Amino acid sequence: MTITPFDPGLSAAPTPQPKAPNSWKRYFSFNTDAKVIGIQYIATALIFLLIGGLLAMIMRGELITPEADLVDRTVYNGLYTMHGTIMLFLFMFPVLNGLNNLLIPCMIGAPDMAFPRLNAAAFWLVPVFGVILMASFLVPGGPAASGWWSYPPVSLQNPLGFLINGEALWIVAVALSGVSSIMGAINFVTTILRMRAPGMTLFRMPIFCWTALSAQIIQLIGLPALTGGALMLLFDLVVGTSFYRPEGGGDPVLYQHFFWFYSHPAVYVIILPVFGVFSELFPVYARKPLFGYRFVAMASLVIVALSLVVWVHHMFPSGVPQWMRDLFMVTTMLIAVPTGIKVFAWLATLWGGKLRLNTPMLFALGGLFNFVFAGVTGIMLATVPVDIHVNNTYFVVGHFHYVIYGAATMGVYAAIYHWFPKFTGKMYYEGLGQLHFLLTFIGTNLNFFPMHPLGLMGMPRRVSSYDPEFAFWNVLASLGAFLLGVSIIPFLLNLVSSLVRGKQAPANPWNAIGLEWLLPSPPPAENFEENVPTVISGPYGYGSGLPLVEHQERYPLATDFLATDLLTPQQA
Amino acid sequence: MTSTPSRPNLPAIAGLAVWVGLLVWFSFWMGHQAFSWLPVQASSAAPLVDGLFSFETAVATFVFAGVVSVMAWVMLFNRAAKYDISDAEPIEGNTKLEIIWTVIPLLLVMGIAYYTIDVNRQIGLIGPMDHVHGDRLASDQQPATAAAVAPQAEIEVIARQWSWEFRYPGAAVNSTELHLPLDRRVGLQLRSEDVIHGFYVPAFRLKQQVIPGRSIAFYLTPTREGRYRLRDSEYSGTWFAANQVDVVVQSEADYQDWLRRASRLPLQPGLSDASREYALRQSRTRSSGYATVVPAPPPMVNVPGSNTLPHDG
Numbered sequence: 001m002t003i004t005p006f007d008p009g010l011s012a013a014p015t016p017q018p019k020a021p022n023s024w025k026r027y028f029s030f031n032t033d034a035k036v037i038g039i040q041y042i043a044t045a046l047i048f049l050l051i052g053g054l055l056a057m058i059m060r061g062e063l064i065t066p067e068a069d070l071v072d073r074t075v076y077n078g079l080y081t082m083h084g085t086i087m088l089f090l091f092m093f094p095v096l097n098g099l100n101n102l103l104i105p106c107m108i109g110a111p112d113m114a115f116p117r118l119n120a121a122a123f124w125l126v127p128v129f130g131v132i133l134m135a136s137f138l139v140p141g142g143p144a145a146s147g148w149w150s151y152p153p154v155s156l157q158n159p160l161g162f163l164i165n166g167e168a169l170w171i172v173a174v175a176l177s178g179v180s181s182i183m184g185a186i187n188f189v190t191t192i193l194r195m196r197a198p199g200m201t202l203f204r205m206p207i208f209c210w211t212a213l214s215a216q217i218i219q220l221i222g223l224p225a226l227t228g229g230a231l232m233l234l235f236d237l238v239v240g241t242s243f244y245r246p247e248g249g250g251d252p253v254l255y256q257h258f259f260w261f262y263s264h265p266a267v268y269v270i271i272l273p274v275f276g277v278f279s280e281l282f283p284v285y286a287r288k289p290l291f292g293y294r295f296v297a298m299a300s301l302v303i304v305a306l307s308l309v310v311w312v313h314h315m316f317p318s319g320v321p322q323w324m325r326d327l328f329m330v331t332t333m334l335i336a337v338p339t340g341i342k343v344f345a346w347l348a349t350l351w352g353g354k355l356r357l358n359t360p361m362l363f364a365l366g367g368l369f370n371f372v373f374a375g376v377t378g379i380m381l382a383t384v385p386v387d388i389h390v391n392n393t394y395f396v397v398g399h400f401h402y403v404i405y406g407a408a409t410m411g412v413y414a415a416i417y418h419w420f421p422k423f424t425g426k427m428y429y430e431g432l433g434q435l436h437f438l439l440t441f442i443g444t445n446l447n448f449f450p451m452h453p454l455g456l457m458g459m460p461r462r463v464s465s466y467d468p469e470f471a472f473w474n475v476l477a478s479l480g481a482f483l484l485g486v487s488i489i490p491f492l493l494n495l496v497s498s499l500v501r502g503k504q505a506p507a508n509p510w511n512a513i514g515l516e517w518l519l520p521s522p523p524p525a526e527n528f529e530e531n532v533p534t535v536i537s538g539p540y541g542y543g544s545g546l547p548l549v550e551h552q553e554r555y556p557l558a559t560d561f562l563a564t565d566l567l568t569p570q571q572a
Numbered sequence: 573m574t575s576t577p578s579r580p581n582l583p584a585i586a587g588l589a590v591w592v593g594l595l596v597w598f599s600f601w602m603g604h605q606a607f608s609w610l611p612v613q614a615s616s617a618a619p620l621v622d623g624l625f626s627f628e629t630a631v632a633t634f635v636f637a638g639v640v641s642v643m644a645w646v647m648l649f650n651r652a653a654k655y656d657i658s659d660a661e662p663i664e665g666n667t668k669l670e671i672i673w674t675v676i677p678l679l680l681v682m683g684i685a686y687y688t689i690d691v692n693r694q695i696g697l698i699g700p701m702d703h704v705h706g707d708r709l710a711s712d713q714q715p716a717t718a719a720a721v722a723p724q725a726e727i728e729v730i731a732r733q734w735s736w737e738f739r740y741p742g743a744a745v746n747s748t749e750l751h752l753p754l755d756r757r758v759g760l761q762l763r764s765e766d767v768i769h770g771f772y773v774p775a776f777r778l779k780q781q782v783i784p785g786r787s788i789a790f791y792l793t794p795t796r797e798g799r800y801r802l803r804d805s806e807y808s809g810t811w812f813a814a815n816q817v818d819v820v821v822q823s824e825a826d827y828q829d830w831l832r833r834a835s836r837l838p839l840q841p842g843l844s845d846a847s848r849e850y851a852l853r854q855s856r857t858r859s860s861g862y863a864t865v866v867p868a869p870p871p872m873v874n875v876p877g878s879n880t881l882p883h884d885g
Contacts, residue, residue, distance in 0.1 A: 072853075072861025073810050142862025147807050153784060154767040154809050159863040166862075246785025252768060253783060287652065292665035317770065317779045317805075319788060322696060326689050333681040340677040341670070347642045348669070353660045354652035365643060372639045376632035379681065383628065383688040385621045385695060389610075389777040392770060392805045456609045458774025458885070460805050463813035467801065467883075511657065543662030 030124065032116035033525055034101045035423060037123050041098030042416070044126055048090035051134075053485060055083040060447075060481035063474050068465040076464035077145035078137075078166070084148030085133065085170065088266070089177040092404065094126050095412050096273050097184050100212050102423050104188060106516035107206050109197025109533060111526040114190040118183050125180035129173040136169040144170035147462060149259055150230075152244035152252045156237050163238055171234040178227035185219035188212055197515065197528075199535035199550075206514060206539045207296055211276030214300040215269040218307060222262035222269075229258025253318055260311035268307040271371075271403060272300055274411030275342055278364050281418055282346050284512040285361035286353025289540040291345045299338035306335045316387050325384045332382040336375065343372060359433030363414035366441045370406025374399055377452065392462075395455025401448040405484075410440060413491070420498070421505030425522040428502065432494040439487030447480025513541055513548055518555040531555075595637050603630030611885030614800055614821060615776035616793040617695045622777070624691050628684065725759035725789055727752075730871070731769035731782045733808055734815040734846035737871040743831040748842030748870075749877020750802060750819040752794045753827040762788040765868070770805030773819055775885035781806050794821040798884035810864040811846030817879045837874040844870035845879070 026036050027043070059079050062070040071079070101119065105112055113119045136143040143166035146155035150170065158165050192213045196205065232243040233255065242248025244255045283290045290296060312320055312328035346368060355361070377399045380386050390396060413436070420428050450473035455461075459470045466474070508517040515535070519527060533549035541548060549555070606622070606629035613619055727750070728739040738747045752758055762771055764782040771790065772779040775798075780790050804815035822830065846867040853861075 074861035074864050077810060078862055151768060157865050159865050287659040289662050289664045292670050295670050318781045319783055322692060326692065329688060330685050333685045336681045337674060337678050341674055343639065344673040350646040353650050354656060355646060355650050356652050369640065369643065372636055376636050379632065380628045383624060383684060385691050386625050388779050389621055391779055453609055458611055460803050462807045465813045543659035
């Protein structure tokens with residue numbers, strides 16, 4: 001271990017370091033600081049996670065018995081539609097954009113995002129469309145109830161005939177979400193391509209930035225298709241066009257193409273940054289460089305390319321010709337290859353390491369476990385005949401919840417714990433964190449594993465009642481869902497109590513390598529201000545002893561890591 | 573890691589070989605178990621689908637268990653000692669390994685794809701799912717006439733919000749219970765009168781969206797007598813979950829007998845759980861829910877059949 005004692009004489013940085021502005025009011029304002037916007041995104045997303053989770057628990061309450069007895073069927077249909085929509089558009093995308101905002105500028109040594117005002121505008125659209133979506137619970141007839149796919153013609157049925165109806169508000173909200181995401185994507189791509197610190201070539205960039213870049217490229221290519229498709233749906237609904245209405249010569253299957261052209265790649269928009277989180281965390285907590293950095297980086301771009309040509313695998317039973325089924329099965333299968341490269345790279349990174357199993361590492365390992373499970377069921381779903389049997393059954397629901405909750409949400413938790421000290425300046429409580437992990441891991445598997453046998457037995461998704469032979473696995477799944485609800489309690493307790501009375505965080509509590517760890521915790525408004533470092537080596541120099549930047553000794557905070565912070569977090 | 577690369581570490585290799593052997597055995601066992609996770613096989617497509625699923629389960633088990641083994645190993649044996657804050661060996665990569673774990677998965681998934689395309693072709697031969705050429709034509713010109721497109725179609729299937737109607741034009745029978753003859757390829761002509769529905773019989777392992785404005789020819793060969801569930805598999809609105817009826821597969825003689833007896837019965841309202849529940853909902857003074865589309869009246873049929881008897885899958 002080589003901890004260089006800090007010699008103030010060496011430091012070129014102004015001492016004391018500039019402090020971050022410290023007013024809570026900035027979190028409620030049109031602030032253009034990416035770090036404020038990042039926390040705004042994450043806090044907003046967590047509120048919607050609670051709402052979406054509550055809806056899910058009501059659904060699982062309904063499904064704990066075969067009959068439709070807890071809520072009316074119309075209510076159930078509204079619940080599952082809103083659950084999916086909230087979790088994707090108001091939890092997952094915003095929380096990832098929050099991480100992008102916090103991490104990208106700090107990781108590449110930029111003072112802020114390329115377009116700070118656009119950034120703030122993109123964020124403030126989130127509460128706007130969030131309120132629009134929530135308001136749809138209050139309009140006559142209730143919220144949208146045609147699933148988060150909103151397939152026509154069922155989504156166009158509007159039984160009460162009002163112009164303002166749940167479905168219309170849903171479409172407006174989704175379109176605004178698309179606009180917000182496009183604004184964000186322009187910003188992230190520009191920032192990563194144009195604002196890197198001197199010496200930080202693309203192949204010295206942390207993998208998180210690679211994955212964020214890849215994910216945001218997908219947003220730029222795919223979102224216009226969804227947003228355009230959604231607008232045509234809105235026209236069909238409110239002004240009587242017939243893009244998708246068969247009685248007017250439209251084609252309902254056309255919508256499915258628009259929808260999945262974006263919404264399958266959207267899964268990669270979600271999972272790629274989480275791959276980035278895994279790639280950042282495993283080296284830190286295994287004390288080894290990321291295995292095969294260049295392959296892992298390039299695999300992200302291969303995934304981007306392939307993700308744009310797989311969408312028809314959602315439509316195998318929709319009436320597509322056999323050659324199309326075969327073609328899209330092959331492209332879908334191919335995605336396993338770059339994904340496999342990443343998984344094997346992580347395993348090789350862990351192999352022979354010196355693992356430290358704290359909360360972020362546990363979440364990352366748990367997320368990897370769940371992701372591999374989702375991956376092997378994904379291969380099954382890619383093969384047409386098996387997909388024909390389990391398509392639109394609980395097998396698919398189980399598969400994608402393993403991806404979205406088991407891997408992505410757990411990866412997000414890992415990221416929140418890992419970077420919490422950096423951006424709040426406070427240490428979280430390790431014991432509560434590990435409790436949160438344990439409950440989440442058990443709850444995830446108890447909730448989502450039983451969905452696979454249910455789907456194989458032939459239980460369709462989106463049902464408010466089911467045949468009695470499905471009861472056993474549904475009871476287990478519901479218990480898992482309630483456990484997941486409980487698992488949020490230690491998480492929130494941890495966030496709030498460590499923000500209020502947590503121990504002051506050092507600049508680099510994990511002894512991690514990366515530009516963000518050269519900054520004080522929390523970083524000042526402009527990050528490195530005038531002292532932007534010159535990067536001289538790759539991002540994961542664990543064990544090699546090479547400095548990351550020129551004159552690293554002048555960034556004194558990099559070395560204020562204390563062994564006691566790491567080893568006995570409880571006793572502090 | 574403790575061994576030098578020049579001298580092979582024999583106990584480690586032996587241990588690894590035993591472990592991989594165990595994983596292979598476990599994967600085969602899981603592949604065998606996979607059949608029991610699925611409903612009974614009641615169509616000629618089912619054994620093909622199940623065989624593919626069993627194969628995939630074995631491969632998936634091996635991959636998943638292999639990855640989890642590595643994770644368990646490192647979590648057990650590669651932990652940092654309590655006060656050890658040093659770094660591990662800085663191994664940055666290995667191009668040979670990268671090539672191996674790119675090429676092997678590539679060959680594996682392409683192998684699975686090849687096998688699958690072959691299964692697709694076989695299912696296509698016994699009852700083509702490749703129906704699009706015909707129904708495209710039909711949707712452009714005459715959406716409702718099945719005969720022009722597929723002369724073999726002997727049963728018309730009409731999906732509604734929320735009921736299934738089965739018409740046997742040759743025998744002048746309408747029913748809300750689908751009767752099919754054993755071991756004979758039957759053609760179904762699928763139509764929807766409102767939204768997209770899904771024709772899904774888990775025991776047949778077959779599923780097809782029923783798309784309004786199109787008439788889709790669909791073929792299958794039942795291979796096992798019994799009573800099975802037909803479920804709506806594409807979300808179709810309020811009573812989607814209740815839109816399920818039974819399929820009865822019977823011997824050719826019994827099937828013909830059923831048709832003959834059914835044709836003599838007078839028309840009566842068929843099964844529609846949705847209509848029943850809707851009437852109940854309307855009779856309540858307070859509404860407990862949101863707006864809904866009114867269910868289509870139950871189709872008038874000779875045989876309503878039943879959807880509450882015990883079913884085989």
